Amino acid sequence: MTVLPFSPVLADDAEDSPLRSVSTAVAVLDCFAAEPELGATKVAARLGIAKSTACRMLAALAAGGLLERSGSGRYRLGLRLFEYGQLAVDRLLLREVAMPVLGELRETVRETVQLGVAVGTDVLYLERLETAGAGLRFRTDYHRNPAHSSSIGRVLAASDRELTLAILERGLERRTPFTVVDPQRWRRTLVQTREQGYATCRDEYDLGWSSIAAPILSGNERSGRRAVAAVSVVGSTSRMLGPRKPAVVQGVRRAAERITSALGRAGA
Amino acid sequence: MTVLPFSPVLADDAEDSPLRSVSTAVAVLDCFAAEPELGATKVAARLGIAKSTACRMLAALAAGGLLERSGSGRYRLGLRLFEYGQLAVDRLLLREVAMPVLGELRETVRETVQLGVAVGTDVLYLERLETAGAGLRFRTDYHRNPAHSSSIGRVLAASDRELTLAILERGLERRTPFTVVDPQRWRRTLVQTREQGYATCRDEYDLGWSSIAAPILSGNERSGRRAVAAVSVVGSTSRMLGPRKPAVVQGVRRAAERITSALGRAGA
DNA sequence: AGCAACCGTTCCGGCTTCCGGAACGGTTGG
DNA sequence: CCAACCGTTCCGGAAGCCGGAACGGTTGCT
Numbered sequence: 001m002t003v004l005p006f007s008p009v010l011a012d013d014a015e016d017s018p019l020r021s022v023s024t025a026v027a028v029l030d031c032f033a034a035e036p037e038l039g040a041t042k043v044a045a046r047l048g049i050a051k052s053t054a055c056r057m058l059a060a061l062a063a064g065g066l067l068e069r070s071g072s073g074r075y076r077l078g079l080r081l082f083e084y085g086q087l088a089v090d091r092l093l094l095r096e097v098a099m100p101v102l103g104e105l106r107e108t109v110r111e112t113v114q115l116g117v118a119v120g121t122d123v124l125y126l127e128r129l130e131t132a133g134a135g136l137r138f139r140t141d142y143h144r145n146p147a148h149s150s151s152i153g154r155v156l157a158a159s160d161r162e163l164t165l166a167i168l169e170r171g172l173e174r175r176t177p178f179t180v181v182d183p184q185r186w187r188r189t190l191v192q193t194r195e196q197g198y199a200t201c202r203d204e205y206d207l208g209w210s211s212i213a214a215p216i217l218s219g220n221e222r223s224g225r226r227a228v229a230a231v232s233v234v235g236s237t238s239r240m241l242g243p244r245k246p247a248v249v250q251g252v253r254r255a256a257e258r259i260t261s262a263l264g265r266a267g268a
Numbered sequence: 269m270t271v272l273p274f275s276p277v278l279a280d281d282a283e284d285s286p287l288r289s290v291s292t293a294v295a296v297l298d299c300f301a302a303e304p305e306l307g308a309t310k311v312a313a314r315l316g317i318a319k320s321t322a323c324r325m326l327a328a329l330a331a332g333g334l335l336e337r338s339g340s341g342r343y344r345l346g347l348r349l350f351e352y353g354q355l356a357v358d359r360l361l362l363r364e365v366a367m368p369v370l371g372e373l374r375e376t377v378r379e380t381v382q383l384g385v386a387v388g389t390d391v392l393y394l395e396r397l398e399t400a401g402a403g404l405r406f407r408t409d410y411h412r413n414p415a416h417s418s419s420i421g422r423v424l425a426a427s428d429r430e431l432t433l434a435i436l437e438r439g440l441e442r443r444t445p446f447t448v449v450d451p452q453r454w455r456r457t458l459v460q461t462r463e464q465g466y467a468t469c470r471d472e473y474d475l476g477w478s479s480i481a482a483p484i485l486s487g488n489e490r491s492g493r494r495a496v497a498a499v500s501v502v503g504s505t506s507r508m509l510g511p512r513k514p515a516v517v518q519g520v521r522r523a524a525e526r527i528t529s530a531l532g533r534a535g536a
Numbered sequence: 537a538g539c540a541a542c543c544g545t546t547c548c549g550g551c552t553t554c555c556g557g558a559a560c561g562g563t564t565g566g
Numbered sequence: 567c568c569a570a571c572c573g574t575t576c577c578g579g580a581a582g583c584c585g586g587a588a589c590g591g592t593t594g595c596t
Contacts, residue, residue, distance in 0.1 A: 288553070288554085289554085307543065319545095323545060327545090341543070
C-alpha cells in the first residue's frame with residue numbers, strides 16, 4: 001500500500017531503454033488513447049513501423065487481454081486493462097483514506113466531489129462521487145484535464161514550482177472565454193491560492209461550471225510538506241460561487257485537512 | 269463504440285504466440301494481480317525466468333508507465349493502467365447506455381446497484397453506484413467475484429451453456445455456510461432463474477448481504493438473444509429479501525429491460 | 537559493529553527471435 | 567469484374583534478447 005503515485009514521464013518518444021519490443025508494445029497501447037479503434041495499418045503508420053510488426057504486436061497484446069478484437073478485424077482496449085487499473089488505484093493509500101471523507105463531503109455539500117493528482121501537466125481524477133440532485137451529469141468521460149484550468153491543478157501547482165513551470169511551458173490553452181490564459185494573471189491565481197489556502201476555478205473549463213479545491217499534504221516537516229493531491233467540489237457556478245461559497249470552501253478545506261492527517265497517521 | 273466486451277481467455281499459460289517478450293511482459297503484469305508489490309527476484313521465480321530478464325521487463329514496463337517504482341526498489345501497477353482502464357470501459361456502449369438507468373435505479377431502491385459481465389468464470393463489475401444511506405460500505409476493492417456465488421453470475425450462466433459448464437468444471441467454492449456448492453442444487457437455481465426471469469443470491473458471498481439480478485440481452489432474434497451483462501441490486505439480506513423484495517425485483521427487471529432496449533436501439 | 541545474505545542492477549557472448557518486405561486471401565466499393 | 571485496401575502469413579538476415587555471473591547497496595542477524 002503506497003501513499004502516493006509516482007509521477008510518470010509522459011509518452012516518452014526517446015525510447016532508449018532495452019526491450020525494444022516491449023517499448024513498442026507500450027507505444028501501440030498509447031495509440032489507443034487517442035482513438036478507440038485501430039487496425040494494423042493505422043498503428044503501423046502512426047508508429048512508423050512495418051505493418052507486419054504492428055499486426056504481431058496487436059495479436060500479442062490481444063492474446064494477453066490488453067487489447068480485444070473488434071468485429072471488423074480492428075482492435076480496441078481490453079477489459080483486462082480495466083481490471084489492472086482498478087487494482088492500481090485501489091492499492092493507493094491516498095484513495096483508501098480519502099474515500100470515506102469524500103463520501104461525507106458529498107453528503108454535506110450535495111455536489112459532485114473529486115479527488116485528483118497531477119500527471120505531467122494534467123490532473124488525473126482518481127475518484128469522482130456524483131450527487132443525484134446536482135444536475136446529474138454522469139460524466140464518466142474525462143479522467144484528465146489540463147491542470148491550468150482546473151481548481152485541483154491550481155492547488156497542486158501552487159505548491160510545486162516544477163509543475164508551475166511545466167504548465168507554463170506547455171502553454172495555457174483557452175477552453176472558454178473565462179479561461180485564464182495570461183501567464184501573469186495565472187501566476188497571480190497561484191499566489192492567491194497560497195494565501196487563502198484553496199483555489200477556485202470559475203467557468204474556465206466548462207461554461208456554467210465552477211469548482212473549489214483544497215490541497216492534501218504529505219511529507220514530514222523536515223523534508224517539506226507538499227501537496228500530493230487535492231479535493232475539489234464542482235457544480236454550477238451559481239451554487240459554487242454564490243451565497244453558499246463559504247460553506248463549500250469550509251467543507252472542502254476540512255475534508256482536505258482530514259485526509260491529510262489520516263494520511264499522516266497511516267502512511268509513515 | 270462497442271456494444272460488448274469480448275470475453276478474453278484467462279491468463280493463458282500456453283504462450284504459443286509470437287512476440288515472446290511481449291507475452292512475457294504481459295505475464296509480468298499478471299503477477300501484480302495477486303500481489304501489490306513485487307521485486308525482480310520474486311517475479312523471476314514466479315515466471316521461471318532469469319532474474320536479469322525480469323529486471324529488464326520491469327524496467328521497460330515502468331518506462332512505459334504501466335508499472336511504477338515503489339520506494340524500496342520494488343514495483344507496483346502504474347496509474348497509466350488506471351487511465352487505460354477508464355478509457356476501455358468508457359468506450360463500451362453497454363456502460364454508456366446503462367449509466368443513466370443505473371442512476372435512476374439507485375434512486376428508486378436506495379441501495380447499491382451494479383453492472384457486471386462475465387470474464388472467464390468470474391463476474392467483473394463494470395460499474396457500482398453506492399447509496400449513502402444503505403450501510404455506506406465503500407467497498408472499492410473487489411471488481412471480480414466467482415460467478416457461481418453471485419446473482420449476476422447466475423443470470424449470465426442461466427443463458428450461457430458454456431459458462432455453466434466452465435463454472436461447474438472450476439468447482440463451486442464455499443464462501444459462507446449458505447453458498448450453494450452442490451452442483452445439482454446450483455443447476456436448479458439456474459432453472460429457477462430462467463423461469464422467473466431474475467436471480468437471487470442470499471448470504472452466499474458475504475453473510476448478511478444478498479442481491480437480486482436481471483439479465484441484459486443482446487443480439488437479434490435470428491442469432492438468438494443472449495445475456496451479455498446483468499444489473500444487480502445488493503443490500504442487507506433483510507432489505508433485499510424481506511417485504512421490499514417485490515419492489516426490488518420489479519426495479520431490477522425494469523432497469524435491465526430498459527438497458528436491453530436502449531442497447532438494441534443504439535447498437536445495431 | 538561486522539559479516540552475511542539478499543536484492544536490484546549491469547555486463548557480455550551466443551543464439552534465439554524479432555523485424556521488414558513481399559505475397560496471400562477476404563472484403564469493400566466503384 | 568476488377569481494383570484498392572486491409573489483416574495476416576511467410577521467410578531470410580541480423581538485431582536484440584536471454585541467462586549466468588559479477589557488482590554495489592541495504593537489511594538483518596550474530
